[in-house]
Amino acid sequence: MIRLESYVYGRWIAGAARPSTLVNPATEAPLAEASSEGVDFAEVLAHGRNAGAALRALSFGERAALLKSMAKTLHTHREELLDLAQQNGGNTRGDAKFDVDGAIGTLSAYAVYGEDLAKRTGDRRFLLDGDFIQLARNPRFVGQHIYTTRPGVAVHINAFNFPAWGTFEKIAVSFLAGVPVITKPATATALVTWRCVQLLIESGALPAGSLQLICGSTGNLLSLLGPQDHLAFTGSNATGSMLRGTPGFAANGVRVTVEADSLNAAVCGPDVEIGGEVWSTMLRNVVQDMTQKTGQKCTAVRRVFVSGDHAEAFEEALTDALSGVVVGDPTTDGVTMGPVSTASQLRDARAGIDALAAGNRVALGGSAAIDGKNAPAGKGYYVRPTVIVGDNGKAHDLEVFGPVVSLLPYDGSAAGAASGIGRGLGSLVSSFYSDDRAWIGDVVAGAAPWLGRMLVCGSKIADMATPPGMVLPSMVHGGPGRAGGGEELGGERGLLFYMQRTAVAGDRVVLSKAFGIGE
Numbered sequence: 238m239i240r241l242e243s244y245v246y247g248r249w250i251a252g253a254a255r256p257s258t259l260v261n262p263a264t265e266a267p268l269a270e271a272s273s274e275g276v277d278f279a280e281v282l283a284h285g286r287n288a289g290a291a292l293r294a295l296s297f298g299e300r301a302a303l304l305k306s307m308a309k310t311l312h313t314h315r316e317e318l319l320d321l322a323q324q325n326g327g328n329t330r331g332d333a334k335f336d337v338d339g340a341i342g343t344l345s346a347y348a349v350y351g352e353d354l355a356k357r358t359g360d361r362r363f364l365l366d367g368d369f370i371q372l373a374r375n376p377r378f379v380g381q382h383i384y385t386t387r388p389g390v391a392v393h394i395n396a397f398n399f400p401a402w403g404t405f406e407k408i409a410v411s412f413l414a415g416v417p418v419i420t421k422p423a424t425a426t427a428l429v430t431w432r433c434v435q436l437l438i439e440s441g442a443l444p445a446g447s448l449q450l451i452c453g454s455t456g457n458l459l460s461l462l463g464p465q466d467h468l469a470f471t472g473s474n475a476t477g478s479m480l481r482g483t484p485g486f487a488a489n490g491v492r493v494t495v496e497a498d499s500l501n502a503a504v505c506g507p508d509v510e511i512g513g514e515v516w517s518t519m520l521r522n523v524v525q526d527m528t529q530k531t532g533q534k535c536t537a538v539r540r541v542f543v544s545g546d547h548a549e550a551f552e553e554a555l556t557d558a559l560s561g562v563v564v565g566d567p568t569t570d571g572v573t574m575g576p577v578s579t580a581s582q583l584r585d586a587r588a589g590i591d592a593l594a595a596g597n598r599v600a601l602g603g604s605a606a607i608d609g610k611n612a613p614a615g616k617g618y619y620v621r622p623t624v625i626v627g628d629n630g631k632a633h634d635l636e637v638f639g640p641v642v643s644l645l646p647y648d649g650s651a652a653g654a655a656s657g658i659g660r661g662l663g664s665l666v667s668s669f670y671s672d673d674r675a676w677i678g679d680v681v682a683g684a685a686p687w688l689g690r691m692l693v694c695g696s697k698i699a700d701m702a703t704p705p706g707m708v709l710p711s712m713v714h715g716g717p718g719r720a721g722g723g724e725e726l727g728g729e730r731g732l733l734f735y736m737q738r739t740a741v742a743g744d745r746v747v748l749s750k751a752f753g754i755g756e
Contacts, residue, residue, distance in 0.1 A: 340405035528562055
């Protein structure tokens with residue numbers, strides 16, 4: 238059995254005892270084990286902080302070259318990583334590509350952002366925020382806001398569902414900002430992350446100490462973080478809230494960003510023609526978000542708002558489309574949806590389905606146990622695609638992390654749609670389907686405060702719009718309230734989480750020379 242080691246203070250260390258076992262969720266066969274017991278987390282932190290100087294010394298262009306090299310290394314070993322994603326994540330090949338290619342694509346995208354920054358900044362290693370501000374009657378006394386890299390470490394705690402993409406979208410941004418990383422994947426699905434880091438260390442491209450990996454528990458690491466350090470967490474709202482309360486965080490001013498639960502929605506506008514192009518796009522997007530990664534995406538649709546005649550027609554179309562989904566071992570030909578990732582996720586999904594269904598109608602699926610195609614009888618963490626019709630209130634409070642959606646009635650108005658979105662108390666993304674410009678304008682104004690991202694899809698872009706569940710490096714990823722209140726990505730915006738904005742006042746001529754911006 239593979240023993241996943243942590244890569245810390247420049248060497249690989251196997252945990253001393255009490256390892257966790259990683260399994261294939263399609264068969265429950267053991268694959269690997271991991272433990273971080275015996276790792277000195279104070280030394281991990283000191284090693285990362287000391288390494289930061291070398292990373293900060295690189296220009297944006299040099300950091301871009303580093304990211305490009307990392308992307309190339311992972312792409313070279315893409316087939317191996319896809320196989321591991323299928324084994325340890327229960328992914329179909331398409332789902333594995335979504336994760337692994339997402340990691341490679343985000344590294345490549347941030348390499349391009351770095352190249353663009355290099356063209357605009359030259360050898361300067363900080364960013365300007367706006368133009369000079371005249372501070373006195375004499376125009377020579379001015380102010381300028383700048384962003385500089387904070388000399389700490391970034392601790393990344395990642396979710397189980399995207400061991401490649403979730404890991405490297407954070408690393409790409411952090412490295413381009415010049416901050417070394419301590420990354421901690423969810424142990425249950427850490428095999429892909431571990432192999433990726435192993436490949437990158439072997440490549441020799443990484444500055445010493447710039448990337449450390451924890452396979453297992455983080456021990457007392459978080460309690461040791463200081464005022465220049467950062468924590469980026471993806472996971473449940475409950476865990477995010479607990480992490481925010483880590484002793485010393487408030488006193489030391491540790492920066493924390495959280496991406497958490499999200500009751501994302503799709504809303505059908507009253508003008509949408511049943512069976513038309515916009516209708517078909519909405520249906521396709523909902524089906525994809527329900528079944529891709531077995532619905533275990535933070536951006537997956539959980540609620541669908543439909544009104545009037547649309548409700549019955551959409552239910553019929555959705556259940557018909559989902560009836561063709563084949564659930565089973567994702568390495569088997571013909572299987573289109575694999576298992577959820579862990580036994581605990583299976584228990585939670587079944588319990589959540591029962592809670593959503595109480596007093597409502599189950600139009601498809603349900604919580605009963607099933608065997609997956611080509612899986613050993615009684616083995617594997619399989620869930621049926623499930624559609625629940627009706628609103629008992631739970632759909633706005635409980636996220637079932639699996640292939641489950643609630644069809645909810647609303648009155649067709651923009652105000653009704655925005656109100657429904659708001660009942661989720663903050664989401665990463667929601668999508669709105671309509672060609673009615675007035676309705677769209679009112680929906681955007683009413684729903685945007687509750688959302689990190691919106692897809693507004695009409696007939697003119699129905700054939701080109703990316704699905705709402707796809708996170709793009711150029712767009713902000715995060716959301717308010719229940720979704721954690723954090724932000725990631727967004728092109729260059731992502732760098733700012735790792736940088737300090739400082740207002741500098743002084744002589745325009747002196748500052749111009751110091752900032753290399755000319756006069």
